[in-house]
Amino acid sequence: MVSPAHFIALSVILFVIGAVGVLVRRNAIVVFMCVELMLNAANLAFVTFARMHGALDGQVIAFFVMVVAAAEVVVGLAILTAIFRARRSASVDDANLMKY
């Protein structure tokens, strides 16, 4: 029997994988994808809790998360192309002008 605990466990695992990806990867686009993975994991938890409590509010919040994620991706990828145009690189290590 598939219980909500199954889905919550899966969402925890996916979230951790996404977080590790953000820490490890250096291509900015892949870092972005890992952030998306974390958002998706959170969404899965929202949807599961909505089902568990028998109320739809969790699904509404998940919907809002999707909208915000879409906006975030649009702006983030525009920033990435701008950085790439200026510096010819998509690596997060190369955007270090403000470091010192």
Add this chain to the structure above:
Amino acid sequence: MTHSIVLAGPAAETTRLLIYWVLAIGSVAAALGMILARRAVHCALLLAVVMLSLSVFYLMNGAPFLALVQIIVYTGAVLMLFLFVLMIVGITAADSIIETIRGQRLWAALAGITMLILLSLVIGHAVIGPEGKSSAQFGNSNVTALAHLIFTRYVFPFELTSALLITAAVGAMVLAHRERLRPKPTQRDLAAARIASSHPTPLPGPGTYAQHNSVDMPALLPDGSQAELSVSPVLSGAGRAERPPALGGPQPGGEQPPAVPGRAPASGPEAGDQ
């Protein structure tokens, strides 16, 4: 609706369990592959696998609307946006595997394991009840019930998201806009540059037509060597090992016609080039 078929009845319990385990293992494997794969395109495709599995999980949890939104918005729009940007940025051969911060991987793995343990402890201590009893709002009237909630209780956040989306769209346009630093080259300028270059004739077309005609296949010269000029620099950056990267040439995505040789000095420094 599909999900009522998947969900209905106690007989479907085994099916649900089977679907859950297959897709859970598949999505975790795809997520792991995503952080291990070196090519960004592979990462994007593996992310698509994860997202599609998640949409099935949404269906199993009585969220058919969100499942479809997940497929349409995430897999359809967001991932395609990722792929488009990958095409623009040039599918660089692979992420470098040299650590710039010493021990970064090790510490990241440790942090991940710690996080996993902490979160497992949290959800282990929490009481995660069984599924609430099935009602129509998790079934066929899901969309209606969601619409009712969005336009009554959540109407203000909903309006705010519209402001957010407009801001994001305008911001993306501003960021993607580039200033023209020099006047647009006229046809006369182009012709003069072409004659002045060492290569006044059109560039050779790609493809060795006896075997391949794909655009990333360099044409062969009479002596059997490969004509690098016949492949767009965007594609040759995509990295076959035997092909030297030719990213120094005319830049991808510029406002110039891409394949005119000898325009490299004219098109070299662009906005913000150091």
